[in-house]
Amino acid sequence: MQSIEFCAGAGGQALGLEQAGFRHNALVEIDADCAATLRLNRPQWDVRCEDMNGFDGRPFAGTELLTAGLPCPPFSVAGKQLGERDERNLFPAALRLIDEIRPKAVMIENVRGFLSAVFEDYRLELKAQLKKLGYYVDWRLFNASDYGVPQLRPRVVIVAIRNDLVEAFDWPTPHPHNPLSVGETLYDLMAANGWRGARKWADACDDIAPTIVGGSKKHGGPDLGPTRARKAWASLGVEGKSLGNDAPERDFIGTPRLTVRMVARIQGFPDDWQFHGKKTASYRQVGNAFPPPVAKAVANNLKIALAVQKLFPVRAVA
Numbered sequence: 001m002q003s004i005e006f007c008a009g010a011g012g013q014a015l016g017l018e019q020a021g022f023r024h025n026a027l028v029e030i031d032a033d034c035a036a037t038l039r040l041n042r043p044q045w046d047v048r049c050e051d052m053n054g055f056d057g058r059p060f061a062g063t064e065l066l067t068a069g070l071p072c073p074p075f076s077v078a079g080k081q082l083g084e085r086d087e088r089n090l091f092p093a094a095l096r097l098i099d100e101i102r103p104k105a106v107m108i109e110n111v112r113g114f115l116s117a118v119f120e121d122y123r124l125e126l127k128a129q130l131k132k133l134g135y136y137v138d139w140r141l142f143n144a145s146d147y148g149v150p151q152l153r154p155r156v157v158i159v160a161i162r163n164d165l166v167e168a169f170d171w172p173t174p175h176p177h178n179p180l181s182v183g184e185t186l187y188d189l190m191a192a193n194g195w196r197g198a199r200k201w202a203d204a205c206d207d208i209a210p211t212i213v214g215g216s217k218k219h220g221g222p223d224l225g226p227t228r229a230r231k232a233w234a235s236l237g238v239e240g241k242s243l244g245n246d247a248p249e250r251d252f253i254g255t256p257r258l259t260v261r262m263v264a265r266i267q268g269f270p271d272d273w274q275f276h277g278k279k280t281a282s283y284r285q286v287g288n289a290f291p292p293p294v295a296k297a298v299a300n301n302l303k304i305a306l307a308v309q310k311l312f313p314v315r316a317v318a
Contacts, residue, residue, distance in 0.1 A: 001303055003065040004028075004101065006052045007090065010037045010275060010285035012267065013069050013109060014045075016295025020303055025063050028052050034285055036276035053093045057100035064306055065299075066103040068094055069290050070110055095129055098160070102133075105169075105302050106160035109290045112141060114156045135160040138171075142298075144291045146174035149268045150185045151209035153291060157298055161305065168305035172297035181206045182236055186262050195248040201256065205236045209266050214287020222283045224258070243283055260286060268293045 001022050008014050008027040011034075017024070026046045029035045035049035048055070052068075070090045098106055114123070127137045137160045144153035161169050179185075183205030191198035210232040213225035224233050224240035233240035237255060244257035258266075260275060260282045268291035275282035 001064045001306055003067055004057075004060050004063045004103075006055070006066075006068040006094065006097065007070055008038060008047075009034050009069055010289050011041060011273070012269065012289035012292050013067055013107075013295040014038070014042075015269070015273065016290070016292040016297075017065075017067065017299045018042075019292065019296045020299035022065060022299060022303065025060055028055055033277040033281045037274070037285060040274050040276050052090060052097065055093075055097065057097040060101050062103075063101055064104045065107065065302060066098060066101055066105075067107045068109070070094060070108055091126060095126075095133075098130070098135075099133055104162050104165060104306055106130075106135065106158075107298060107302060108158040108160075109295075110156045110158065112154045112156060114158075115139070115141060130160045134163055136163055136166045140171055142294055144268070144294050145179050145208050147172075147291070147293045147297050148175055148179050149266070149291045149293055150179045150182055151211055151266055153211045155290065155294065157294075159298070159302070161302075165305050168308040170301055172301050179208055182209050182238075182266065185265060186258075189259070189262050189265065190247055190256060192247040194250040195252050195256075196250060197248070197252065201237055205238070207236060209233075209236070212263060212267055212287045214284045214289075222260075222280045243279060245279070263287070267291050 002025050003017055003022040004025045005014055005017070006028045008029040014024060014027055024045055026048055027038055028048045028050060029038065030049065030051050032049055035047050038045055038047045094108065130137045137158065139156055139158040142155050142157055144151055144155065159169070183202030187198060187202040190201060210229050213229055222243040224230060224238070230240035234255070239255040239257045242257060243263070244259050246259065248256045260279060261271065263283060264273065264275070264286045265271065267286055267289055269286070269289070275285050277285070
């Protein structure tokens with residue numbers, strides 16, 4: 001099955017869709033470092049480094065799934081929750097592209113703030129606009145830890161599915177077991193340079209991570225977030241004020257720092273996924289990503305719905 005993705009970032013959602021069996025017709029991403037990351041890992045992907053506001057979706061008409069990781073600041077507390085008044089709000093562009101492409105289903109990821117009471121009218125208007133285009137709309141708050149990712153990371157997933165496909169789609173079921181702790185997740189990476197304290201550190205670091213914070217280009221560097229987040233990391237035995245370039249050496253004493261590779265594993269990226277750019281740019285890509293295991297879980301169920309429709313047409317929902 002074919003998909004097209006907008007605001008693809010460093011490829012978290014794209015990778016999850018690939019793992020679910022989708023083939024990408026195109027990935028659109030305005031950030032040059034992110035686009036380079038996508039090309040670095042998947043040279044065969046058609047990566048377009050451009051603004052989705054000016055993208056013409058008509059050549060991709062009929063692509064089965066349209067996905068997007070639309071910018072979070074318009075709906076996040078850190079972004080002042082300006083919503084439709086925020087120049088970074090790309091929902092209008094997404095609606096135009098959905099109209100041009102007319103996919104069978106749409107999957108959009110955003111922050112928990114999208115569900116805030118202040119945006120109720122905006123959500124209802126979005127649902128009304130998609131209903132006019134022939135889609136049934138639903139959304140759900142996901143915690144990445146429910147799908148094997150060792151951090152909480154609440155994210156909203158919006159699904160718009162063509163009316164004749166609604167009865168074939170169900171939201172994915174959370175895993176029946178908790179994810180590994182940060183210590184168990186990162187033990188081998190922390191011990192990579194022979195650090196003698198790695199096992200003791202891993203045993204003490206026995207909980208999942210707080211939400212990874214990537215920061216924006218205007219604010220934030222290679223650190224693990226604001227004061228509250230750093231305190232949470234400190235309780236796990238991690239120095240959150242900065243990131244390290246390498247794992248601790250054999251005789252290291254103190255509180256270790258995470259590397260970009262360690263943070264990427266906490267986000268659910270496979271270890272062979274590379275990030276283009278220096279440490280700050282790489283970490284920002286990781287921190288802003290949609291965890292691949294969560295994207296895969298939703299995409300698996302969308303794929304089932306689309307496949308069932310091909311074999312057994314289902315009753316349309318009014």
